[in-house]
Amino acid sequence: MAQSLETLTAALLMAAKSAGADTADAIAVDGTSVSIDVLNGKLEHAERSEGIDIGLRVMIGQRQACVSASDTSPDTIQTIAARAVAMAQVAPDDDSIGLADPAQLASGWDAEALELYDPAPEPDPATLEENARRAEAAALATTGISQVQSASSGYGQRRIHLATSNGFSGGYARSSISTSCVAITGSGADMERDYYGDGRIFAADLESPEYIGEMAAQRTIERANPRKAHSGAYPVLYDERVSSSLMAHLLAAINGDSIVRGSSWLRDGLGEQILPTTMSLIENPLRPRTSSSKPFDGEGLPATPRSIIKDGTLTGWTLDLATARKLGLQSTANASRGTSAPPSPSVGNIALTQGDKSRAQLLADMGTGLLVTSLIGSSINATTGDYSRGAAGFWVEGGEIKYPVNECTIAGNLRDMLATLIPANDARSHLSRVVPSLLVEGLILA
The missing domain is CATH 3.30.2290.10 (PmbA/TldD superfamily)
Known part of the structure; x- marks a missing residue:
């Protein structure tokens, strides 16, 4: 047996x-x-x-x-x-x-x-x-x-x-x-x-x-016969299927490993306003029927919910025991463990505050700009937060989708982008990362 x-x-x-x-x-x-x-x-x-x-x-x-x-x-x-x-x-x-x-x-x-x-x-x-x-x-x-x-x-x-x-x-x-x-x-x-x-x-x-x-x-x-997007500074609406990527960049920046190395664009951001004051980012490893839930972390500490960002303000880092000791702090019970390496900090289930408008209403509010449904490649400066990614989606004029676009680049700085977020109300609650469509002002399109 x-x-x-x-x-x-x-x-x-x-x-x-x-x-x-x-x-x-x-x-x-x-x-x-x-x-x-x-x-x-x-x-x-x-x-x-x-x-x-x-x-x-x-x-x-x-x-x-x-x-x-x-x-x-x-x-x-x-x-x-x-x-x-x-x-x-x-x-x-x-x-x-x-x-x-x-x-x-x-x-x-x-x-x-x-x-x-x-x-x-x-x-x-x-x-x-x-x-x-x-x-x-x-x-x-x-x-x-x-x-x-x-x-x-x-x-x-x-x-x-x-x-x-x-x-x-x-x-x-x-x-x-x-x-x-x-x-x-x-x-x-x-x-x-x-x-x-x-x-x-x-x-x-x-x-x-x-x-x-x-x-x-x-x-x-919907993607048939795409055209080129206009170049210039425009608002960009990240569709719900790709919006969690913005939170992934934020979570990478507050990971204890990055903070210990001093290589994060948020290394001095503790206690500062990162998101609009109406928004919070909650981690809950105890959410039922969710793929990243767990009763304890990779070092045996009890998994507990926490506010990573509360009312727009960054409250803490993502830590395992080792990174917590290096920073003189307590572990946040975020140790992840495989069979071949020591524990390291990582985040599972998160939920970002949703707004009170649908994606269609945010499109109407943005007027002219880009709706992104697909992201290609990535060039993120982990130290400065400078952001550049290939994208495809739909050109929007007068608040309505006009035609599909591809082969465009969107660029900005993550600090500036996160500070202007406007959320929709369309996040899917069963996902590990519950993040709605997000409107970002003033990105550079090329």
Whole structure:
């Protein structure tokens, strides 16, 4: 019988102690992934993977090392523990290294309340293939679609268990299911494409394959016969499907690793107004049925909601134990952990304050400018916040969409951009990043 993940992590800790480690933490992850691709109504590709990965971090004084493996035999566990200790003995000293104080560790969590795992039976490959086929057929049935580039459906599940030598042991499971479609209109050099997809934890929540195919087709047809955008300073409306990228740039700037290095354009922004005073940015790792929810972080600290930005003001950084110690602060329980590397800070679920206007109303307010639905490439200066990205979308005049545009560049500075945000009310609440369409004033288009 296969060992439980809890048993594996306990064995790793025991081996680390026997090999000479002062302290250690261990993680075990097992999972299944199934992916199905359909083309022209026929199965094109099917893939399934299963496996268990284990990871061990050992600490000797203020030195650490990490080792991982996909073999869980007792001999392998003993071997990787000995190797980790040998590596730690020659690693450089780092005063920020160390496990959490036992009083900081999570206890009494309820992983089931987060609804991260669908208890329904795993869908068989034929069901996933049928979902992809139905999405493709719906797209091809739409007038103006010349072909479907891809239609896919997938399922995944995994279990995670974390244990530390100072008393923490806990795990949880999560699952996911998805369907997506990429449609093409036109031919030759005049081809345009777009996509739509949906991913959920529970299969019952997934949008229908027909809707996914129809949405991919509709978006694609809207992009037919694009023109060039005007050059100059114009307002830009980031559609909900790409608006979260602005928050991603902000979150990268407040990540503890960037702050410790002094390489962030927000390194001096703590306590300053970053967004309009009507807007807040909330992280909630305990939101049910959301892909990035979790009961505890990668170092065993309890996951708790926090206001990253409150009423426009930046309240704190995103920290794990190491970055918090380097800055003389407390961890925000944002440690992310894989099997092959030490923890590092990262953010999961976020929600930005929504406005009281629809996207159409914001288009009317902007008058003339650009509606962005796709971003291409990225040139972001992490130190200054200077921003430049390729974009495609729609030209707007008189508050109405006039024609599609592509091959344009939008440029500005993130500090200035975030300070002028005007949110719509169209964010999708089931996503990990709940961010509505965002209107930004005065960007440079070329």
